Amino acid sequence: MEEGIERFCNGAASGQTTILGAEWDNARMAIPIKTAADIDGMRLAGRLASEVLDMLTPYVRAGVTTKEIDRLAHDYMVNVQGGIPATLGYQPAGYPAYPASLCTSLNDVVCHGIPDDRPLKNGDVINIDVTVIKNGWHGDNSRMFVVGEGSIAARRLCKITFDAMWKGIVKVRPGARLGDIGHAIQTFAENEGFSVVREFCGHGVGAKFHEEPQVLHYGRPGTLETLEPGMIFTIEPMINAGKRDIKEDRKGARPYDGWTIVTRDRSLSAQWEHSVLVTETGYEVLTVSAGSPDAPEFASAGYGGSVGRHPSATLQAPADRASALVTSP
Ligand code: MF3
Ligand code: CO
Numbered sequence: 001m002e003e004g005i006e007r008f009c010n011g012a013a014s015g016q017t018t019i020l021g022a023e024w025d026n027a028r029m030a031i032p033i034k035t036a037a038d039i040d041g042m043r044l045a046g047r048l049a050s051e052v053l054d055m056l057t058p059y060v061r062a063g064v065t066t067k068e069i070d071r072l073a074h075d076y077m078v079n080v081q082g083g084i085p086a087t088l089g090y091q092p093a094g095y096p097a098y099p100a101s102l103c104t105s106l107n108d109v110v111c112h113g114i115p116d117d118r119p120l121k122n123g124d125v126i127n128i129d130v131t132v133i134k135n136g137w138h139g140d141n142s143r144m145f146v147v148g149e150g151s152i153a154a155r156r157l158c159k160i161t162f163d164a165m166w167k168g169i170v171k172v173r174p175g176a177r178l179g180d181i182g183h184a185i186q187t188f189a190e191n192e193g194f195s196v197v198r199e200f201c202g203h204g205v206g207a208k209f210h211e212e213p214q215v216l217h218y219g220r221p222g223t224l225e226t227l228e229p230g231m232i233f234t235i236e237p238m239i240n241a242g243k244r245d246i247k248e249d250r251k252g253a254r255p256y257d258g259w260t261i262v263t264r265d266r267s268l269s270a271q272w273e274h275s276v277l278v279t280e281t282g283y284e285v286l287t288v289s290a291g292s293p294d295a296p297e298f299a300s301a302g303y304g305g306s307v308g309r310h311p312s313a314t315l316q317a318p319a320d321r322a323s324a325l326v327t328s329p
């Protein structure tokens with residue numbers, strides 16, 4: 001493993017995003033259980049986080065810079081939603097303070113891309129990851145967008161990654177194990193010929209941006225923590241078209257920005273993310289809003305017990321705009 005990337009390991013104690021430490025001892029994990037009032041707070045934060053992505057969707061098109069997208073999102077979170085962009089100034093141990101109100105991860109960028117002055121161009125695939133704090137609660141979610149039509153390969157990667165996230169979500173219920181989620185995601189993605197990034201994982205989310213548990217996107221069924229009602233965590237698989245390996249983005253003469261991660265082979269990478277509650281009977285996706293893409297057919301419970309989503313809402317984007325890539329199977 002490249003020096004520097006080791007910083008991602010064992011980061012859970014410092015509240016880091018993602019992480020992977022072989023030494024991690026699951027027996028010591030204490031996963032917060034949310035009360036009914038906490039869950040109400042998380043439903044609101046989750047809906048707002050999803051609504052930021054709804055608001056941004058028509059702007060994600062050729063010629064727009066990721067900095068412009070960042071500014072739109074910042075102003076919406078602060079002035080319209082009365083919330084706080086969780087990523088702005090976010091500084092886990094070993095990282096510089098994150099300088100923007102969302103992450104924009106383009107093409108071969110796996111995660112944590114920082115908005116900049118380069119305009120989007122047709123064919124780009126971009127993940128936009130938004131976390132809003134509202135009344136102290138964090139709602140964390142991301143979607144993929146394809147600028148213009150995009151190649152068949154790019155669209156397929158985004159679609160398979162969306163379905164991979166949902167393969168994990170539908171495993172969520174009391175008594176299930178975290179390994180069940182990772183296994184479902186991994187087997188699905190690998191059967192499609194793609195690979196699963198190992199160094200970053202989902203995470204508990206609530207009063208803290210990143211808390212226990214770690215939610216791996218690969219693994220073995222029947223292993224790791226047992227889910228209980230009131231747990232809330234993200235499922236956010238990063239899926240590569242090529243090999244699973246990653247590296248820090250040190251291309252060119254620029255100093256490393258401290259955040260941007262790319263695929264080692266520079267193949268395309270995609271990611272989708274939801275914040276998910278374990279209910280008494282299954283799951284409820286908290287990051288849901290009128291513009292949320294339809295759940296796949298195999299997720300017959302859809303978003304679960306969520307409120308506030310318009311049942312007929314689908315993303316209808318003009319052909320010259322980016323479309324959140326959710327086509328029917
Ligand atoms: N939203 C990311 C996640 O899903 C974390 C981004 S941290 C940042 O966990 F500082 F890079 F913004
Ligand atoms: Co997250």
Ligand code: CO
Pocket residue numbers: 129130131140141142273
């Ligand atoms: Co996120």
